[in-house]
Amino acid sequence: MHIMEGFLPAAHAVAWSCVAVPFVAAGAWKLKKIVVERPEARLQLAAAGGFAFVLSALKLPSVTGSCSHPTGTGLGAVLFGPSVMALLGSIVLLFQALLLAHGGLTTLGANIVSMAVVGPWVAYGLWRASTALGLPMAVGIALAATLGDLATYVVTSAQLALAFPDPVSGFVGAFGKFAGIFALTQVPLAIAEGLVTVVVINALVGRGFLKTEGVKA
Amino acid sequence: MSLAIDRLAQSSRWRRRSTTEKAVLALGLLALALALPPWPGAVLVLLVTWTAALAGARIGWRDWLRLVAAPLGFALTGAAALAVEIGPDGVALARDGGRAALSVILRAAAALSCLLLLAVTTPAPDLVRGARRLGLSPEITEMALLIWRFLFLLLESAIAIRHAQEARLGWRGFRRSIRSLGLLVALLLPRALDRARRLETGLAARGFDGSLPMLSPRQTVSTYFIAATLGLQAAVLGVGLWWS
Amino acid sequence: MVELSLEACGLVFSWPGGGRALDGLDLAVRRGRRLAVLGPNGAGKSTLLLHLNGTLRPEAGEVRVDGAAPGYGRAALAGWRKRVGLVMQDPDDQVFAATVAEDVSFGPLNLGLSEAEAAMRVAEALDALGIADLAERATHHLSFGQKKRVAIAGALAMRPEVLLLDEPLAGLDHRGGMLLQGVLARLAEAGTTLVLTTHDVDLAYAFADEVALFSNGRTLRQGEAAAVLGDRALTEAAGLETPLLLELGVRDRAEALARFGRR
Amino acid sequence: MVELSLEACGLVFSWPGGGRALDGLDLAVRRGRRLAVLGPNGAGKSTLLLHLNGTLRPEAGEVRVDGAAPGYGRAALAGWRKRVGLVMQDPDDQVFAATVAEDVSFGPLNLGLSEAEAAMRVAEALDALGIADLAERATHHLSFGQKKRVAIAGALAMRPEVLLLDEPLAGLDHRGGMLLQGVLARLAEAGTTLVLTTHDVDLAYAFADEVALFSNGRTLRQGEAAAVLGDRALTEAAGLETPLLLELGVRDRAEALARFGRR
Numbered sequence: 001m002h003i004m005e006g007f008l009p010a011a012h013a014v015a016w017s018c019v020a021v022p023f024v025a026a027g028a029w030k031l032k033k034i035v036v037e038r039p040e041a042r043l044q045l046a047a048a049g050g051f052a053f054v055l056s057a058l059k060l061p062s063v064t065g066s067c068s069h070p071t072g073t074g075l076g077a078v079l080f081g082p083s084v085m086a087l088l089g090s091i092v093l094l095f096q097a098l099l100l101a102h103g104g105l106t107t108l109g110a111n112i113v114s115m116a117v118v119g120p121w122v123a124y125g126l127w128r129a130s131t132a133l134g135l136p137m138a139v140g141i142a143l144a145a146t147l148g149d150l151a152t153y154v155v156t157s158a159q160l161a162l163a164f165p166d167p168v169s170g171f172v173g174a175f176g177k178f179a180g181i182f183a184l185t186q187v188p189l190a191i192a193e194g195l196v197t198v199v200v201i202n203a204l205v206g207r208g209f210l211k212t213e214g215v216k217a
Numbered sequence: 218m219s220l221a222i223d224r225l226a227q228s229s230r231w232r233r234r235s236t237t238e239k240a241v242l243a244l245g246l247l248a249l250a251l252a253l254p255p256w257p258g259a260v261l262v263l264l265v266t267w268t269a270a271l272a273g274a275r276i277g278w279r280d281w282l283r284l285v286a287a288p289l290g291f292a293l294t295g296a297a298a299l300a301v302e303i304g305p306d307g308v309a310l311a312r313d314g315g316r317a318a319l320s321v322i323l324r325a326a327a328a329l330s331c332l333l334l335l336a337v338t339t340p341a342p343d344l345v346r347g348a349r350r351l352g353l354s355p356e357i358t359e360m361a362l363l364i365w366r367f368l369f370l371l372l373e374s375a376i377a378i379r380h381a382q383e384a385r386l387g388w389r390g391f392r393r394s395i396r397s398l399g400l401l402v403a404l405l406l407p408r409a410l411d412r413a414r415r416l417e418t419g420l421a422a423r424g425f426d427g428s429l430p431m432l433s434p435r436q437t438v439s440t441y442f443i444a445a446t447l448g449l450q451a452a453v454l455g456v457g458l459w460w461s
Numbered sequence: 462m463v464e465l466s467l468e469a470c471g472l473v474f475s476w477p478g479g480g481r482a483l484d485g486l487d488l489a490v491r492r493g494r495r496l497a498v499l500g501p502n503g504a505g506k507s508t509l510l511l512h513l514n515g516t517l518r519p520e521a522g523e524v525r526v527d528g529a530a531p532g533y534g535r536a537a538l539a540g541w542r543k544r545v546g547l548v549m550q551d552p553d554d555q556v557f558a559a560t561v562a563e564d565v566s567f568g569p570l571n572l573g574l575s576e577a578e579a580a581m582r583v584a585e586a587l588d589a590l591g592i593a594d595l596a597e598r599a600t601h602h603l604s605f606g607q608k609k610r611v612a613i614a615g616a617l618a619m620r621p622e623v624l625l626l627d628e629p630l631a632g633l634d635h636r637g638g639m640l641l642q643g644v645l646a647r648l649a650e651a652g653t654t655l656v657l658t659t660h661d662v663d664l665a666y667a668f669a670d671e672v673a674l675f676s677n678g679r680t681l682r683q684g685e686a687a688a689v690l691g692d693r694a695l696t697e698a699a700g701l702e703t704p705l706l707l708e709l710g711v712r713d714r715a716e717a718l719a720r721f722g723r724r
Numbered sequence: 725m726v727e728l729s730l731e732a733c734g735l736v737f738s739w740p741g742g743g744r745a746l747d748g749l750d751l752a753v754r755r756g757r758r759l760a761v762l763g764p765n766g767a768g769k770s771t772l773l774l775h776l777n778g779t780l781r782p783e784a785g786e787v788r789v790d791g792a793a794p795g796y797g798r799a800a801l802a803g804w805r806k807r808v809g810l811v812m813q814d815p816d817d818q819v820f821a822a823t824v825a826e827d828v829s830f831g832p833l834n835l836g837l838s839e840a841e842a843a844m845r846v847a848e849a850l851d852a853l854g855i856a857d858l859a860e861r862a863t864h865h866l867s868f869g870q871k872k873r874v875a876i877a878g879a880l881a882m883r884p885e886v887l888l889l890d891e892p893l894a895g896l897d898h899r900g901g902m903l904l905q906g907v908l909a910r911l912a913e914a915g916t917t918l919v920l921t922t923h924d925v926d927l928a929y930a931f932a933d934e935v936a937l938f939s940n941g942r943t944l945r946q947g948e949a950a951a952v953l954g955d956r957a958l959t960e961a962a963g964l965e966t967p968l969l970l971e972l973g974v975r976d977r978a979e980a981l982a983r984f985g986r987r
Contacts, residue, residue, distance in 0.1 A: 004288040006328020007295060007321065010251040032356050039427030040417045046360055047413035050367025051406060054375050058398065079406075091361045095368065097332065098341045099220050101287050104332050105244075106251055160295065164321070166303050167312065173303035181298050192395065199399020200406075206559030207601055209407050227862050340862060342822035366820050369864040374554060380516050381555035384547040385615060386539055386571035393571060404557045407601070412816070418779055419818035422810035423878060424802060424834030431821055432829035432842055434860065501897040503867055604766055631895060634764040634923035636963045660897035700899045705968065705977060709984050714968060721972050721984045 001156045001186055002096065002111050005104025012163045017109030020090070023117045027087030034084065045080070049088040052076050053095055056102070077120035078127045078144060089116025114155035123148030137205075138198045146194030153186040154179065220372075222284065222336050231274040231338040235436035236347040242269065242446045243335035249450060250327040253457035255320040259327035261453045266330040274338045284333050285326070296322050341365060346433050359429045371409055378404060466492040466654055467545065467623055471522035472512055474505075474678075482508040483519065484678035490623060490656055495649050497665035497686070498658045500675030501700040506658035507550070509675075510625045513656070514547045543572060546621030550628045552608035561587070561603070561611050562596040568619040579618075586618035589651075590644055606637040610644070617648070624648065626657040630664055642668060666690050666704040667713065674699050729755040729917055730808065730886055734785035735775055737941075745771040746782065747941035753886060753919055758912050760928035760949070761921045763938030764963040769921035770813065772938075773888045776919070777810045806835060809884030813891040815868070815875035824850070824866070824874050825859040831882040842881075849881035853907055869900040873907070880911070887911065889920040893927055905931060929953050929967040930976065937962050 008016070034041050076085050090112050096102040103111045123144040130140030157178040166173035226232070231239060243266075250262040270276045299318035302311050311317065335344075342365055349358040378401045382388055387397035417425070467490035474483040482505045490496055490513075498506050511517040512524055515531070515538050523530045531541045549555055558564035562583050569579035587593045590610040595603070603611065609629070616624060629645070630638045645668070649655050659665055665672050666686055673683040676699040682689050687707060690696060696703050711717045730753035737746040745768045753759055753776075761769050774780040775787055778794070778801050786793045794804045812818055821827035825846055832842035850856045853873040858866070866874065872892070879887060892908070893901045908931070912918050922928055928935050929949055936946040939962040945952050950970060953959060959966050974980045 002291070004291045004295075004325055004329065005332045006247075006250060006325035007292070013251065028354065028357055031360065035356065035427065039425075040414075042360065042427065043363065043413040043417050043420075044410055046363030047367050047371075047409040049360070049364035050369075050371045051409040053364070053368040054371045054405065055402065057372065058375060058379075058401070087357070087360070088364070091357075091364050094361070095341060095365065098336045098344070099222050101222065101284060101329065101333060101336070104328065106247065106328060160298070164299055164317070168302045168304040174298070176303060177298040177301065178295075181294050185294075195395050196399045196402065199396055200403045203400055203403030203557075203559060204406065207403065207407065208599065209403075223862075227865060340822070342862075362822055363820065365822055366864070370816055377549060377551065377554040378557060380511060381547075381549050381612075382557070382567075383516055384514055384542055384549075384555075385568035385619065386542055387567065389535060389539060389571065400557045408553070415812070415814070415817040416820055418774065419810075419812050419875075420820060420830070421779055422777055422805055422812075423818070423831040423882065424805060426798075426802075426834070429820070430830065430833035431826040432833065432839060432846065433826060434823070501899055502869060502895075606765060632765075634963070635925070635965050636764055662898070700897070702898050705980065708981055717968065718971055 001153050001182060002093075002103035002115070003107040003156060003159065005097070005101070005107060007104075008107050008110060008159070008163050010106075012159070013106040013109065015109075016107075016113055016159065020109040020112040020117070023086040024090050024112065027084050027090070030083045031087055045084065045088060048076070048080055049092055052088060053092045056092070056096060057100065077124040077148065078141065082120040082124040085120040086112070086116050089120065092116075110156075110159050114152045114159065118155045119148045119152035122151040137201065141201045142194040142198045145197035146190045149190035149193050150186070153182060153190070157182060221280065222333075223340065225276060225280060225337040226340045229274045229276065229338045232340075234338070234442070235438045236339055236343045237436070237438045238442045238446070239335060239339045240344070240347060241443055243331050243338075245446065245450045246334070246453070247328055247331035249453055249457070250324060250331055253454070254461045255323040255327075257460045258453070258457040259320075259323040261457060262327040263323075263330055265449065265453060266327070266334045270330070270334050270337065274334075276337050281333075281337075284337070285330065288325075288329060292322055292325055355428070363429070367409065367412065370412060371405060374408060375401060375405055464492050465525075466490055466527060467513060467656075468525040468528075469509070469512065469522070470525065472509070472519040472524070473521040474508060474512065474517060474519050482678055483512070485522070486678060487680050488513075488673055488683065490654060491671070492622075492654055493649075493652060494670045495645075495655045495668060496657075496671045496673060497669035498656060498673045498675055499660070499662065499665045499690075499699070499701065500658075501660055504675045504699070505678040506675060507627050508678075510547060510549075510627050510656070510658060513623075513625055514545045515541045516547075543619060544621055545623045545625065546616035546619055547625045548613050548616045548627065548629065550631060552605070552612040555612045555615060556600045556603075556608050559599060560596075561592070561598050561600055561614075564600055564611060565614045565618050568615055572619060582618045582620070583614075586614040589617055589648065590614045591640075606633055606640070609633065609637075609641065613644070617653075621653070623654040623656065626655065628659055629657050630659070630661070660701070662690060662696065662701050662704045663706070666707055674701075676700070727755050728788075729753055729790060730776060730919075731788040731791075732772070732775065732785070733788065735772070735782040735787070736784040737771060737775065737780060737782050739771075745941055746775070748785070749941060750943050751776075751936055751946065753917060754934070755885075755917055756912075756915060757933045758908075758918045758931060759920075759934045759936060760932035761919065761936050761938055762923070762925065762928045762953075762962070762964065763921075764923055767938045767962070768941040769938060770890050771941075773810060773890050773919070773921060776886075776888055777808045778804045779810075806882060807884055808886045808888065809879035809882055811876050811879050811887065811889045811892065813894060815871040818875045818878060819863050819871055822862060822864075823859075824855070824861050824863060824877075827863060827874060828877045828881050831878055835882060845881040845883070846877075849877040852880060852911065853877045854903070869896055869903075872896065872900075872904070876904075876907070884916070886917040886919065889918065891922055892920055893922070893924070923964070925953060925959065925964050925967045926969070929970055937964075939963070 093103055093111050097104050126147055127140055127144040157175055160178045161171050161174035164174055165171045246262050246266055250259055270281055271278055296318040300311050300315040301308050342362055345358050345361045382397045388394050469486055469488040472483045472486040475481045500506055512519055518533055531537045556564050565583045565586055566579045569582040587596055590613055592610050669686050672686045672689040674681040674689050681695055681699055690704055690707055693703050709717055732749055732751040735746045735749040738744045763769055775782055781796055794800045819827050828846045828849055829842050832845040850859055853876055855873050932949050935949045935952040937944040937952055944958055944962055953967055953970055956966050969980055972980055
């Protein structure tokens with residue numbers, strides 16, 4: 001869920017950008033390391049970035065009239081690992097703002113934190129945990145994708161609540177308002193994304209592209 | 218394949234203006250939209266950006282309105298949350314009568330117009346090159362430019378796959394749609410990586426060793442345009458501060 | 462009227478922000494015939510096919526199926542696409558399941574057929590394309606020519622009345638091309654109406670009953686193959702050549718060799 | 725010996741997990757000539773080209789440039805690819821930059837040329853392909869034919885002695901094909917040695933001085949175009965036809981029309 005251009009007050013826009021910087025820088029550092037070891041990985045990662053953009057541009061079938069779409073968070077994190085996703089995700093978010101007017105430049109920092117940092121890490125963590133627990137792969141993937149999506153939406157609601165606390169009930173009330181309103185679109189979307197991800201992983205396994213372990217670029 | 222904003226940017230009357238000029242104009246106004254109180258700051262910014270886009274860069278008004286309206290869904294749902302309050306007696310209309318909601322919408326509309334002014338006059342690669350000149354590391358800018366190339370290639374594939382699935386009655390109802398989308402994504406990912414592998418071979422034939430040197434087009438910056446832009450922005454700033 | 466199975470009347474279409482792809486285009490597809498839509502690259506041939514099965518919606522004009530515009534509602538589109546199948550140019554875009562049989566069953570299952578019926582349809586379609594032995598093969602290990610035939614089988618398994626094929630022979634070598642021409646000829650004999658796009662005048666001459674010559678989003682002329690292709694001024698206007706065999710006044714290669722050959 | 729600019733001797737290569745792609749293949753590329761490597765799909769033509777510029781390394785046999793095996797070290801490969809350029813079949817596999825001029829400048833800059841020299845090379849290459857007006861265009865808005873020429877310009881800007889082209893005319897229509905043939909003819913006249921792969925016997929006959937007939941990873945025969953293509957048993961063994969013009973005993977279409985034409 002992208003926060004649109006100009007929706008956050010200036011101070012919040014700046015603050016979230018500052019929060020995002022270290023994660024993006026770490027992603028860039030990681031990228032540099034990968035590229036030094038394997039120069040050809042650069043093209044693979046770029047392809048992954050393009051892929052993530054396309055995923056976000058494909059409308060999910062569930063919620064008509066909503067401006068939301070799958071973030072690809074779960075899949076990206078499981079396939080490519082979350083730290084480099086922070087950088088790829090940031091570039092993809094920039095292009096989404098410039099090409100689709102999804103999100104924005106002043107809200108880029110906030111969107112990076114929710115969609116390129118928190119979402120991927122949650123999805124990745126759940127994926128690792130479910131593998132460690134020996135859950136069936138489909139269950140693990142569906143959980144990772146769905147909850148990764150939900151985590152993004154929770155963070156976004158919190159960001160909005162921080163920016164616009166309720167005059168009466170403060171942050172908590174505002175969080176309730178934003179989370180409540182956006183739940184109408186985001187919860188079905190997260191479930192749909194979980195289901196799609198399962199189809200994807202099964203098809204990839206069927207094509208011999210994935211072993212039971214995730215591939216890493 | 219292309220996206221509406223990109224098409225407009227490639228064919229806009231300001232396509233050949235230097236990135237610096239367009240960035241100073243749009244980003245300066247963006248900063249003003251955020252910094253000034255929405256009334257009258259955002260209104261002034263809206264006035265200037267719409268004039269620049271419609272009269273300056275000659276973007277068709279239909280295209281422009283469609284773009285401006287796109288993020289409306291988010292703006293309205295978000296503002297709805299601001300128009301109500303949660304108190305001990307439950308949900309009630311905000312005591313300011315929705316003034317806060319209105320000013321947020323106004324500010325967002327102004328800021329969005331600035332973003333769109335930049336986006337419909339300047340192809341994204343120009344901005345990435347600009348960022349490189351400002352010192353962003355080549356690893357990141359090269360990655361961004363490659364992603365740019367891949368996203369169009371993959372978008373084209375995704376649309377073709379979707380058309381093929383529709384021809385065979387996929388994408389009809391929730392279950393078929395989920396399955397169709399899943400198969401589409403599962404076909405696209407290996408193709409993306411396969412494209413990367415073949416591009417590597419293609420570039421190796423031209424001496425690829427890991428870095429991607431390119432000759433970027435030189436642009437001359439019009440001091441007149443910059444001066445006029447800064448003057449205009451100073452005026453917006455002045456009026457905005459004086460009024461409030 | 463009943464013999465016209467598909468009709469395009471004055472179609473106009475522009476890609477968003479781009480130029481005009483179709484510019485008042487007319488086309489008539491007669492039942493049971495083989496029609497070649499012939500034109501240079503970029504003339505709008507693929508865009509036309511996407512209109513003929515309802516994927517794209519024209520800005521002006523309309524497409525008629527059996528004399529009536531089917532409409533673009535969900536049920537109407539499903540009925541339309543059941544009758545009018547589409548095979549796109551790049552088989553990589555349309556073979557998306559893991560195995561051949563699974564892929565070909567995509568359409569029949571979407572029609573709501575039972576698994577048993579769908580399996581029958583799959584077997585029938587694979588048979589028609591001569592690839593029954595590939596049924597269990599993984600799709601990503603197929604050669605280009607095989608994948609092309611799987612894509613056609615996927616459309617055929619829905620038993621369409623009209624089959625639209627975008628550049629069906631592109632990328633195939635001599636042997637692969639002959640094989641596919643044979644398959645298409647058998648489909649035509651079995652009663653399927655065929656519409657294919659191509660920029661290859663020789664293919665159009667060899668294969669089609671009728672040719673619609675296409676240029677800049679319009680039909681320059683539609684008529685019997687020899688008449689349209691024999692009009693030099695017309696083919697030149699479309700940026701194409703007259704087929705050599707037609708210029709030599711013979712129907713096919715064998716006749717050319719018999720009349721003029723060295724040996 | 726000096727006239728042989730590139731040579732393949734007994735190349736053997738298998739794709740991992742796949743069958744044998746090259747099976748003791750020999751080929752001789754003579755300086756300043758146009759060689760067509762002709763064979764059906766899957767015969768190993770693309771795999772061969774990837775050996776000729778050092779992208780793939782044979783399991784047995786070797787590739788020689790000017791009589792000596794250059795080796796596969798980084799510097800050796802760079803020198804090799806500077807002299808032997810490669811244009812792949814799908815231009816999307818080579819065109820990577822956002823604008824045409826940027827893309828074409830990639831090769832020259834990799835050669836270590838200064839920006840000014842590189843800019844000159846870019847202008848020269850775009851000129852040679854007749855696409856100087858496309859320099860500032862976004863690559864993703866190009867038509868297929870334009871993209872193809874950008875890919876060739878990208879290879880040409882490195883001023884290779886030998887240019888390898890994989891199916892250069894595939895997917896182009898009549899006009900686009902003629903245009904590109906004209907460009908290649910001019911390159912050949914200017915002294916570039918050309919090697920192209922194709923499954924189109926007519927193209928090979930029209931364009932090449934020499935033809936190497938290819939089947940199942942081996943050269944069936946290499947020699948003057950008319951001699952190789954005129955051997956019916958040979959072309960049939962490779963799953964190809966004899967060019968019609970050759971069967972009719974004429975060199976080109978114009979001559980055929982003059983001798984046998986109706987009008």
